[in-house]
Amino acid sequence: MFDYLGKNATVVLHGDLEPAFQRFWQDTKDRYRLVKDAPDRPALPPESLFLSAEQFYSRANDYPQLALRGTVEDVADNAQFQKLSEMAVVRGAEDPLAGFKRHAKNTAHRVLVLAESDGRRESLLDFLRASNVSPPAFDSLEDFQTSAEKIGIATAALNTGFSWLEESIDFVTETELFAAGPTTRRRNKRQEQVSDVEALIKDLSELRIGDPVVHSAHGIGRYQGLINLDLGEKNPDGSPAVQEFLHLEYADKATLYVPVSQLHQISRYTGVSAEEAPLHRLGSGQWEKAKRKAAEQIRDSAAELLNIYARRAAREGHAFRYSPGDYEVFANDFGFDETPDQRAAIHAVIQDMISPRPMDRLVCGDVGFGKTEVALRAAFIAITGGKQVALLAPTTLLAEQHYQTLVDRFAKWPVRVAEMSRFRSAKEITAAIKGLADGTVDIVVGTHKLLSQDVKFKQLGLLIIDEEHRFGVRHKESMKAMRAEIDVLTLTATPIPRTLGMALEGLRDLSVIATAPQRRLAIKTFVRTEGNGVIREAVLRELKRGGQVYFLHNEVDTIQNRREKLELLLPEARIAVAHGQMPERELERVMKDFVAQRFNVLLCSTIIETGIDVPSANTILMSRADKFGLAQLHQLRGRVGRSHHQAYAYLMVPDLEGLTKQASQRLDAIQQMEELGSGFYLAMHDLEIRGTGEVLGENQSGNMLEIGFQLYNEMLSEAVASLKAGHEPDLLSPLGATTEINLHAPALLPNDFCGDVHLRLSFYKKLATAKKTEQIDALLEEIVDRFGKLPTQAQTLIDVHRLRVIAKPYGVVKVDASPAAITITFKKDPPIEAMAIIHLIQKNKHIKLAGNDKLRIERALPDAKDRAQMVRDVLRSLGQPQKEEAMLTL
Numbered sequence: 070m071f072d073y074l075g076k077n078a079t080v081v082l083h084g085d086l087e088p089a090f091q092r093f094w095q096d097t098k099d100r101y102r103l104v105k106d107a108p109d110r111p112a113l114p115p116e117s118l119f120l121s122a123e124q125f126y127s128r129a130n131d132y133p134q135l136a137l138r139g140t141v142e143d144v145a146d147n148a149q150f151q152k153l154s155e156m157a158v159v160r161g162a163e164d165p166l167a168g169f170k171r172h173a174k175n176t177a178h179r180v181l182v183l184a185e186s187d188g189r190r191e192s193l194l195d196f197l198r199a200s201n202v203s204p205p206a207f208d209s210l211e212d213f214q215t216s217a218e219k220i221g222i223a224t225a226a227l228n229t230g231f232s233w234l235e236e237s238i239d240f241v242t243e244t245e246l247f248a249a250g251p252t253t254r255r256r257n258k259r260q261e262q263v264s265d266v267e268a269l270i271k272d273l274s275e276l277r278i279g280d281p282v283v284h285s286a287h288g289i290g291r292y293q294g295l296i297n298l299d300l301g302e303k304n305p306d307g308s309p310a311v312q313e314f315l316h317l318e319y320a321d322k323a324t325l326y327v328p329v330s331q332l333h334q335i336s337r338y339t340g341v342s343a344e345e346a347p348l349h350r351l352g353s354g355q356w357e358k359a360k361r362k363a364a365e366q367i368r369d370s371a372a373e374l375l376n377i378y379a380r381r382a383a384r385e386g387h388a389f390r391y392s393p394g395d396y397e398v399f400a401n402d403f404g405f406d407e408t409p410d411q412r413a414a415i416h417a418v419i420q421d422m423i424s425p426r427p428m429d430r431l432v433c434g435d436v437g438f439g440k441t442e443v444a445l446r447a448a449f450i451a452i453t454g455g456k457q458v459a460l461l462a463p464t465t466l467l468a469e470q471h472y473q474t475l476v477d478r479f480a481k482w483p484v485r486v487a488e489m490s491r492f493r494s495a496k497e498i499t500a501a502i503k504g505l506a507d508g509t510v511d512i513v514v515g516t517h518k519l520l521s522q523d524v525k526f527k528q529l530g531l532l533i534i535d536e537e538h539r540f541g542v543r544h545k546e547s548m549k550a551m552r553a554e555i556d557v558l559t560l561t562a563t564p565i566p567r568t569l570g571m572a573l574e575g576l577r578d579l580s581v582i583a584t585a586p587q588r589r590l591a592i593k594t595f596v597r598t599e600g601n602g603v604i605r606e607a608v609l610r611e612l613k614r615g616g617q618v619y620f621l622h623n624e625v626d627t628i629q630n631r632r633e634k635l636e637l638l639l640p641e642a643r644i645a646v647a648h649g650q651m652p653e654r655e656l657e658r659v660m661k662d663f664v665a666q667r668f669n670v671l672l673c674s675t676i677i678e679t680g681i682d683v684p685s686a687n688t689i690l691m692s693r694a695d696k697f698g699l700a701q702l703h704q705l706r707g708r709v710g711r712s713h714h715q716a717y718a719y720l721m722v723p724d725l726e727g728l729t730k731q732a733s734q735r736l737d738a739i740q741q742m743e744e745l746g747s748g749f750y751l752a753m754h755d756l757e758i759r760g761t762g763e764v765l766g767e768n769q770s771g772n773m774l775e776i777g778f779q780l781y782n783e784m785l786s787e788a789v790a791s792l793k794a795g796h797e798p799d800l801l802s803p804l805g806a807t808t809e810i811n812l813h814a815p816a817l818l819p820n821d822f823c824g825d826v827h828l829r830l831s832f833y834k835k836l837a838t839a840k841k842t843e844q845i846d847a848l849l850e851e852i853v854d855r856f857g858k859l860p861t862q863a864q865t866l867i868d869v870h871r872l873r874v875i876a877k878p879y880g881v882v883k884v885d886a887s888p889a890a891i892t893i894t895f896k897k898d899p900p901i902e903a904m905a906i907i908h909l910i911q912k913n914k915h916i917k918l919a920g921n922d923k924l925r926i927e928r929a930l931p932d933a934k935d936r937a938q939m940v941r942d943v944l945r946s947l948g949q950p951q952k953e954e955a956m957l958t959l
Contacts, residue, residue: 071128071129074132078132079132079133079134079135080129080132080133080134080135081134081135081136081137082129082134082135082136082137083136083137084137086122087122090122090125091122093119094115094119094121094122096610096613097115097119098115099609100606100609100610101114101115103602103605103606103609104602104606106602107600107602149233149234149235150231150232150233150234151231151232151234152231152232153172153230153231153232153239153241153245154172155168156168156169156171156172156241156245156246157245157246157247158246158247164200165200166197166200166202169202169241169246170200170202172239172241173219173220176239177237178232178237178238178239179213179218179219179220179221179237179238179239180219180220180221180238180239180241181207181210181213181220181221181222181223181238181239181240181241182197182204182220182221182222182223182241182242182243182246183222183223183224183225183227183230183240183241183242183243184222184223184224184225184243185224185225185226185243185244186224186226186850186853186854187224187853187854187857187858188849188850188851188852188853188854189224189243189850189854190206190222190223190224191849191850191853192846192849192850193222193243194206194222197222202220204218204220204221204222205218205221205222206221206222206223207221207222207223208223209223210223213238214236214238225240227240227242227244228242228244229242229244229245230242230245276292276337276827276830277292278292278293278294279291279292279293280292280337280338281337281338281346281348281777282317282335282336282337282338283335283336283337283338283776283777283779283780284317284325284327284334284335285334285335285336285780285783286334287317287319287325287349287351287356288319288349288351288355288356288359288776289338289346289347289348289349289356289776289777290317290318290319290325290348290349291317291318291319291346291348292315292316292317293316293317293318294316294826295313295314295315295316295329295826295829295830296313296314296315296316296326297311297312297313297314297817297820298311298312298314298326299311300312302813302814304814304815305888305931305932310813310814310815311815311817312328312329312815312816312817313328313329313817313818313829314326314327314328314329315327315329315332315335315830319348319349319350319351320348320349320350320351321350323350323351325351329816329817329833329837329866330810330816330833330836330837330866330869330870330873331807331809331837332830332833332834332836332837332838333807333837333838335834336777336779336780336783337777337779338777338779339777339778339779347775359775359776360776362775363775363776363781363784364784364798367781367784367785367788367798368788368798370785370788371785371788371789371791371792371798372792374785374789375789375792375793384426384427384554385425385554386424386425386426386427386428386554386555386556387425387427387454387456387530387554387555387556388423388424388425389422389423389450389451389454389456389530389556390423390454391423391449391450391453391454392453395453396446396449396450396453399446399449399478399482400446402478402481403442403445405439405586406586407439407442408438408439408582408584408585408586409584410434410438410580410581410582410583410584411438411439411442411443411582411584413580414432414434414440414443414580414581414582415442415443415446417430417578417580418430418432418443418446418447418558418580419446419447419450421556421578422447422450422451422454422531422556427554427555427556427557428556428557428558428578429556429557429559429578430557430558430559430578430579430580431559431561431578431579431580432444432558432559432560432561432580432581432582433561433562433579433580433581433582434560434562434581434582434583435562435582435583435585435707436562436703436704436707436708437586437589437682437707437710437711438582438583438584438585438586439582439586440560440562440582441471441474441560443558443560443580443582444460444533444535444558444560445474445475445478447531447533447556447558448460448475448512448531448533449479451530451531451556452482452484452511452512454530455528455530456528456529456530456531457505457508457510457511457512457513457526457527457528457529457530457531458511458512458513458529458530458531458532458533459512459513459515459519459526459529459531459532459533460475460512460513460514460515460533460535461515461516461517461519461520461532461533461534461535461540462514462515462516462535462536463516463535463536463539463540464516464539464676464678465490465491465492465516465653465656466656466660466676466677467535467536468488468489468490468492468514468515468516469488469490469492469657469660470682471514471535472486472488472514475512475514479512484511484512485504485509485510485511485512486510486511486512486513486514487500487501487504487505487510487512487513487514488501488513488514488515489501489502489513489514489515489516489518489519489524490514490515490516490518491516491653492653492654492656492657498518501513502523502524502525505524505525505526505527506525506526506527507527508527508528517540517544520544520547529555530555530556531555531556531557531558532555532556532557532558533557533558533559533560534557534558534559534560535560535561536560536561536562537559537561562703562704562707589710589713590710590713590714590715590716591710592706592707592709592710592716592717592718593715593716593717593718594706594717594718594720594739594740595717595718595719595720595740596694596720596722596725596736596740597719597720597721597722598721598722598723598724598725599692599721599722599723601638603719603721604620604635604638604639604690604721605638605639607688607690607717607719608620608639608642608670608688608690609639609641610688610717611687611688611717612641612642612669612670614714615685616669616685616686616687616688616714617663617666617668617669617670617671617683617685617686617687617688618642618669618670618671618686618688618689618690619671619673619677619686619688619689619690619708619709620635620670620671620672620673620689620690620692621673621674621675621677621689621690621691621692621705622672622673622674622692623674623675623692623693623696623697625648625649625650625674628646628648628672628674629646631672631692632644632646632672635670635672639670642669642670643667643668643669643670644668644670644671644672645659645662645663645667645668645670645671645672646659646671646672646673647659647660647663647671647672647673647674647676647677648673648674648676649674649676656676659671663683663686664683666685671686675697675701675705677705677708678701678704678705678708682711683708683711684711684712685712686708686709687709687710687712687714687715687716687717688709688716688717688718688719689705689706689708689709689716689717689718689719690719690721691705691718691719691720691721692721693721693722693723694720694721694722694736695722695728695729695732695735695736696732697735698735699735699738699739702720702735702736702739703739706718706739720736720739720740722736807873807877808872808873808876808877808881808882808883808884809882809883809884810869810870810872810873810876810883810884810886811883811884811885811886812865812868812869812872812884812886812933812936812937813885813886813887813888813933814861814862814865814933815861815862815865816862816865816866816868816869817862817863817866818832818833818852818856818862818863818866819860819862819863822856822857822859822860822863823852823855823856832848832852835848836848836866836867836870837870839870839874840874841874842871842874842875845867845870845871845874848867849867861933864934865933865934865937868933868934868937869937871937872884872937872940872941875941875944876893876940876944878900878950879895879899879900879901879944879947879950880895880896880898880899880900880901880950881893881894881895881896881899881944882894882895882896882922884940886930886933886936886937886939886940888929888930888931888936889929890925890926890927890928890929891925891926891928891930891936891939891940892919892923892924892925892926893923893924893925893926893940893943893944894922894923895922895923895924896922897922899922900950900951901947901948901950901951902947902948902951905946905947905948906918906924906947909943909946909947915927915928916943924943926939926940926943
């Protein structure tokens with residue numbers, strides 16, 4: 070670390086370091102003793118990798134030091150710093166910045182505005198300039214102190230501003246500026262945004278060389294990387310204007326280069342495995358034929374979907390009413406901060422429940438991301454509205470966990486909760502059935518026992534289904550019958566493609582929880598050859614920090630034998646065994662003891678796969694991990710990492726070299742997908758490994774495989790929208806046709822600015838599919854925050870997409886903006902008033918009509934940014950785009 074510190078660095082010492090040094094050295098030496106003789110992983114001695122305490126202090130003494138003590142002294146009398154007066158922005162006012170301007174004018178101090186990041190600084194500068202405040206930007210406090218400027222802007226992640234009397238500087242933070250409006254708490258703005266489901270599904274960041282992709286106009290080819298090409302144009306300084314392209318390879322080694330600005334036409338191919346994907350021959354008509362066949366089937370599927378949708382919309386459900394005050398009290402008992410996605414899901418569920426239409430909502434969220442809380446809020450509204458609630462879980466353990474959660478959360482309320490599962494005696498189940506029939510039981514949690522004929526409800530209002538795909542066909546039929554007139558909420562971690570497809574097409578409403586809870590860390594995942602050294606090191610590391618361990622051994626016949634071996638290897642551990650063939654009472658006792666930390670290692674089968682929530686268990690070892698499916702590996706890994714501690718997953722196999730191709734692919738995928746919220750991507754990977762079934766059933770899935778799942782879904786969406794609007798769908802026209810923008814200047818993220826190809830791809834795709842300027846602004850902030858000030862080519866890329874979004878509502882098909890002149894081409898019957906065009910041409914001599922559908926701007930503008938601004942100004946001067954009925958021909 071010291072090798073990287075500059076000469077002017079300050080070392081901050083926090084708390085008492087001596088015990089931490091001693092613990093670290095002891096743990097490191099213990100781990101070294103375990104692995105030093107391993108032939109496949111030779112380890113270096115700790116002394117060659119780490120500094121001792123003496124060496125650390127010796128190096129630290131070369132720098133100025135700041136020691137932070139645990140106790141805080143009273144600084145109320147310290148007059149060096151004072152609070153600032155209120156100066157929040159007033160949205161919608163004639164001058165939103167009036168308070169800030171007044172303060173800057175009346176104070177004798179100089180004012181430094183602080184943005185939270187470089188990206189936010191760019192956005193904040195735009196906002197200030199719009200109110201005629203144009204402060205120069207400073208890179209450091211020293212730069213501002215030595216300048217003569219009255220107002221400046223800089224980057225510093227401060228939440229609260231203050232007045233520094235000694236230096237006569239007032240620090241005004243953006244958090245305070247925006248405190249009163251809808252933009253309250255600008256901190257973590259990116260995390261505050263609700264996840265864009267479509268963007269999650271369409272993301273290309275996981276694309277690898279050789280992966281199949283679908284081009285909506287040319288068919289399926291293989292991705293061969295990003296490539297820069299010189300198109301023969303020149304930059305203002307005379308250098309070649311290079312553009313970046315996606316390199317695709319088709320059948321017979323044919324090559325297609327796709328500009329990065331047109332990535333909306335590209336989607337990952339998901340259908341069969343990458344090796345078996347059907348490559349198309351460019352220019353052969355093969356792709357058009359495949360698309361035509363799919364289009365015919367999609368038209369029928371869309372009609373069937375709409376029929377189901379119409380029948381559902383016509384049903385009368387129950388419109389719930391509830392007391393906002395009581396709801397607030399219940400919500401405040403949730404022990405965590407809600408994530409933005411969670412808030413959005415809860416809001417959507419409440420809106421569904423208070424409307425008379427029966428709810429059928431799917432909540433997709435990764436393991437541990439808080440789907441249960443969404444269900445609890447829904448249950449509260451149903452119960453206070455006088456109805457009963459049934460929660461259906463696929464396993465006994467999960468039902469028991471939900472039961473405990475419900476009992477805890479409803480402890481303060483007059484609510485009776487019952488459970489129907491193998492963990493309950495016949496007497497308890499009989500009492501629960503009676504209570505449901507006479508209305509004395511408010512909530513029942515259970516496995517498929519809930520679906521039996523003898524269970525009758527007095528007033529069932531809400532059915533919550535956890536992990537529906539784990540139930541059998543017969544059980545699903547029973548659920549379908551129950552769905553007719555009650556509200557249904559389905560929770561799932563890894564969305565099955567068919568379920569996801571139904572949600573995307575409006576058969577079910579969809580909420581996605583893809584933002585991780587605060588302070589949650591991604592699980593570190595290792596694939597290892599199974600051996601005593603690996604097991605002992607992994608288990609002891611967890612036990613030494615007071616945690617617990619899952620050891621997965623999925624062969625019940627040999628599980629006791631495994632226990633004996635582990636007891637010899639780990640005499641320090643207290644080991645318990647849990648599997649599905651144990652008597653119910655014994656299994657329940659073991660699980661409760663493990664939760665109460667009477668044991669610190671649970672040797673178990675996949676019975677723990679769903680919903681067991683033990684925050685102190687943060688290491689999982691899986692024996693024979695090569696035998697598990699991808700979704701199962703993801704679910705099992707999700708049993709750990711449910712608190713703010715770093716969690717570890719060890720996927721152990723007998724021999725790394727001897728794995729089957731599919732097993733190797735699965736283990737690679739799970740290892741790469743370490744990001745929180747990666748369940749969506751894993752579902753897509755699983756599709757590639759397993760293939761898909763058609764959205765409405767298993768018939769005719771060949772057409773979907775021929776064009777790929779994503780394009781099939783997009784075409785289905787378009788068909789549903791057209792039929793809904795009363796039009797016959799035109800599925801063979803280019804899908805997602807967009808406005809083409811050519812500024813005749815390089816528009817890319819240069820390699821030396823953003824070196825990671827996957828990140829570049831991801832940003833290109835997000836920009837190409839953005840539909841609002843706010844989405845582009847958020848991406849701009851993210852790019853600047855991660856990589857720094859935008860180079861010219863990246864700024865041009867942002868301008869291209871901003872212009873595309875602004876131009877589309879005006880019916881613009883193409884903008885060709887060369888340094889000499891600009892041509893704007895409109896579609897037939899654009900939504901613009903004729904008089905607006907006439908006034909524009911009369912007032913501006915350099916703007917002319919060029920044929921029926923073009924405007925030509927004859928003005929030399931060598932800078933691409935000025936050309937983009939000119940197009941924006943011309944479009945805005947045409948007024949607001951008109952609705953369909955007011956369209957005309959230019």
